[in-house]
Amino acid sequence: MWFFKKIRIKKNEDLGKLEDILIEADFGPGLAEKIIGILKKNRKMTIKEIISNMLSGGVSAIPESFNCPTAIMLVGVNGSGKTTTVAKLANMFMKKGLSVDIAACDTFRVAATEQLSIMAKKLGINNMFAVAQSRDPASVAYEALLTTRKDILLIDTAGRLQNNYNLMAELKKISTVAKKIRDTAPEYTYITIDATTGQNAIEQVTEFQKMCNISGIILNKIDGNAKGGAIVRIINDLKIPIVAVGTGESFNDIEPFSVSKFLDNVFD
Ligand SMILES: Nc1nc2c(ncn2[C@@H]2O[C@H](COP(=O)(O)OP(=O)(O)OP(=O)(O)O)[C@@H](O)[C@H]2O)c(=O)[nH]1
Ligand SMILES: [Mg+2]
Structure with a gap:
């Protein structure tokens, strides 16, 4: 369900x-x-037409097929939906017949690995790459990339504020270490944005982009009464495509960004 303030x-x-x-x-x-x-x-011209033109160039999709093995890393601020998105993507890829491994690189928050492990088990992934808390997340990513034999490796990371330099630098380290295994890894890095965040989303993407090569934005919680303008601004200002939207908390609640659905929802 899409739900925006009109x-x-x-x-x-x-x-x-x-x-x-x-x-x-x-x-x-x-x-x-x-x-x-x-x-x-x-x-x-109507405002709706103008905005439609602005949006149409800024939307892409999660690829239909991959050069396997492929690693996909999820980054973003606290609570923006990274872990849930890992589960949604795992579900989506497995439905397409791809095999999936998960690396639990949120070694920061106490319950993070457990949260991910519960989701993974529900999806039938019984062994994920994880270590005891407070270990270096880059080492978990390295180990996972080295060992996995699956088509896709999904890498969950800890939530971090874009202005916390040390935590942001840690992300750069994960990317750098990944390249020791495969110089293209992680093949995709998606940033999750809480659609109800508003203007701060621009700063979030800009700062994360400095630390890792962001391939796309996954816009979560568009079922949560977001204001549409910030989304138009994300596309207009950032030149990074929105590749998917999160429409709820369950595994199936992920879909491509639809410009027409967005416009119908935002305008009367
Ligand atoms: N309504 C709604 N809730 C969502 C969506 N995506 C995630 N959530 C909820 O948002 C909360 C945070 O999601 P997480 O996946 O734990 O977010 P996170 O980015 O991993 O959080 P940290 O690891 O703490 O940084 C959970 O309660 C999720 O169920 C969405 O698209 N819609
Ligand atoms: Mg998380």
């Missing part, structure tokens, strides 16, 4: 008022101004 625009809305509505919907002043600028030049 942007209510009356016909012939005054442009100044319109700009306020966009800012209120989390577009940010710069993007709101840009949209109003386009509208002034193209009086026949």
Whole structure:
């Protein structure tokens, strides 16, 4: 279920008022101004059309097939849905007939490995790569990449704030160590973003991008009353595609980002 706060625009809305509505919907002043600028030049266009154009170039998908073995790392701030997404992706890939291993590289939070292990077992993955708490996550990733014989290795990482330099540097180390096994690894790094976060999402992606090569954004909790503007801004400002959205807490609640579904949900 997609659920966004509606942007209510009356016909012939005054442009100044319109700009306020966009800012209120989390577009940010710069993007709101840009949209109003386009509208002034193209009086026949609707805001929905303008936003549709902005979004269409910024959406991609999780690949349908992979050069196996492939490693996919999930990164992001605390609670943005990394661990849940690992389980969702494992479920998605196994349904396609791919074999999956999981590396529990969140060695920071006490219950993290257990949370992941419970999810993995539900999916029929009985052995995942994990070590005792507080060990170096890069060593878990290294071990997993070295040992796995499966098609896909999903790497869960600890939540970290983008302004915590030491924890951010740890991510860089995981990527660097992975390259000792295979110079393309991790083949994909996805950042999970809580769609209800708003403007801070831009800073999150920008800072994580400095530490690891982000291949795409997985936008979680779009069932949670997010403001649509921040999502348009993510695509407009960052040039990193949204590859999937999380629509709930269960394993099947992941799907591609649909521009039309988004627009229908955001606008009346
Ligand atoms: N409604 C909703 N809840 C979600 C979604 N994705 C994750 N959650 C919930 O968000 C909470 C945090 O999810 P986790 O997967 O543990 O997040 P995390 O990024 O691994 O968290 P840390 O490891 O603590 O950083 C859990 O209660 C999840 O069930 C989603 O798409 N929709
Ligand atoms: Mg987690």
